[in-house]
Amino acid sequence: MYLPTFRLDGKTAIVTGAGRGIGRAIAVGLAEAGADVAIMSRTESDLRETARLIEAAGRKACMLAMDVTERDQVQKAVSVVIDEFKEINILVNNAGMNIRSKALEVTDEEWQKIMDTNLKSAFMMSQEIGRTMADNKNGASILSISSVGGHTALRTGVVYAATKAAMIQMTKVLALEWGTFGIRVNSLGPWYFKTPLTEKLLSDEQYVNDILAVTPLNRIGELYEIVGPAVFLASDASSYITGQTLFVDGGMTIKGF
Ligand SMILES: NC(=O)C1=CN([C@@H]2O[C@H](COP(=O)(O)OP(=O)(O)OC[C@H]3O[C@@H](n4cnc5c(N)ncnc54)[C@H](OP(=O)(O)O)[C@@H]3O)[C@@H](O)[C@H]2O)C=CC1
Numbered sequence: 001m002y003l004p005t006f007r008l009d010g011k012t013a014i015v016t017g018a019g020r021g022i023g024r025a026i027a028v029g030l031a032e033a034g035a036d037v038a039i040m041s042r043t044e045s046d047l048r049e050t051a052r053l054i055e056a057a058g059r060k061a062c063m064l065a066m067d068v069t070e071r072d073q074v075q076k077a078v079s080v081v082i083d084e085f086k087e088i089n090i091l092v093n094n095a096g097m098n099i100r101s102k103a104l105e106v107t108d109e110e111w112q113k114i115m116d117t118n119l120k121s122a123f124m125m126s127q128e129i130g131r132t133m134a135d136n137k138n139g140a141s142i143l144s145i146s147s148v149g150g151h152t153a154l155r156t157g158v159v160y161a162a163t164k165a166a167m168i169q170m171t172k173v174l175a176l177e178w179g180t181f182g183i184r185v186n187s188l189g190p191w192y193f194k195t196p197l198t199e200k201l202l203s204d205e206q207y208v209n210d211i212l213a214v215t216p217l218n219r220i221g222e223l224y225e226i227v228g229p230a231v232f233l234a235s236d237a238s239s240y241i242t243g244q245t246l247f248v249d250g251g252m253t254i255k256g257f
């Protein structure tokens, strides 16, 4: 038999920023693949809807309304999830935001907010959960949601791009350090998907035309198209893959002329 399993039956996962958008899609997709899923964001009503979808998929949901930029809240949330699920096999660092200022207009507050939400949160979550994964040596998987903006220049903000590029490097170094514990660390680099973060931009016809002009598949991605790669990297089907970034971008990052 050559085909490995893409299923996650008996596994447990944590997804940050799972209240809506890509995080909700990945959280529900992991549940549909068999995992019990802990979900984190600040808006409880959003989390309740995601939890409903996870339970509709027949899996357990553990809801944590919290701020991923605060170390004490991260530590408390991880401890609650360990109490509930006993161990954590999969971490998805998805929480993120952007303030699309031109470089000359970026304020110190904007810098800090984007850095804390996108990068510091992913590192703190990886540290706090990596500790437990290292103890369990159970073949864990950490997946961070970077962006094509971590690989190529976008007009959507220098600070955001810096956080997403840093996530790609953080992925490589954590993969190097934690391979000995059997922990795999990878990233996904999405191009545009329609979510609350991008809804306004994607309602502008000219902006969408500009996107399609640099996208070989000539269309915007559908949320299920980011879920498949996420389940792949979370599952044993990618058991020999670590330190990598998989761009889910309709070909945008290879666009030449
Ligand atoms: N959509 C796209 O086209 C692309 C998105 N990405 C990346 O994908 C990830 C998800 O993006 P997307 O789904 O579009 O974004 P959304 O804004 O739709 O969702 C972001 C999620 O993160 C949560 N979140 C934000 N800040 C915090 C915080 N401090 N503490 C806890 N949760 C927080 C939000 O909930 P709440 O505000 O209630 O806390 C929300 O659930 C981001 O990292 C983004 O950079 C990358 C490339 C393209």
Ligand SMILES: C[C@H](O)[C@@H]1OC(=O)[C@H](O)[C@@H]1O
Residues within 6 Å of the ligand: 097, 098, 100, 147, 148, 149, 154, 156, 160, 190, 191, 192, 197, 198, 201
């Ligand atoms: C593709 C980018 O990650 C995405 O595009 C946006 O406008 C968002 O702010 C992100 O930068």
